[in-house]
Amino acid sequence: KNKIKAIVPFFYFYRIVSIPALFYIGIWFLYQFLYMSVDPFVAYWGHIGGFLTGLFLIKIFSK
Incomplete structure (x- = not known):
């Protein structure tokens, strides 16, 4: 939408x-997973975890 x-x-x-x-977010997640093995000096799991934490906090505080 x-x-x-x-x-x-x-x-x-x-x-x-x-x-x-949503298409952009999907491409972003794909990029994060694909580049995990290419560049070991970037905390890709940290990026993914931060994004998911943000979604969780939006659900909690938007009530």
Whole structure:
């Protein structure tokens, strides 16, 4: 439902496109999981844990 604007590289050019927020979140999670084994110096589990903690806190405090 909600859309965000993202900058998408295309060769030497960039485009700004509107994409569904859930699609972007899915791509972000996929990126986090794929790059865990590539770059051991980034706390990808920390990124995922922080995101999920934020969702949990929104549920608690939005009542």
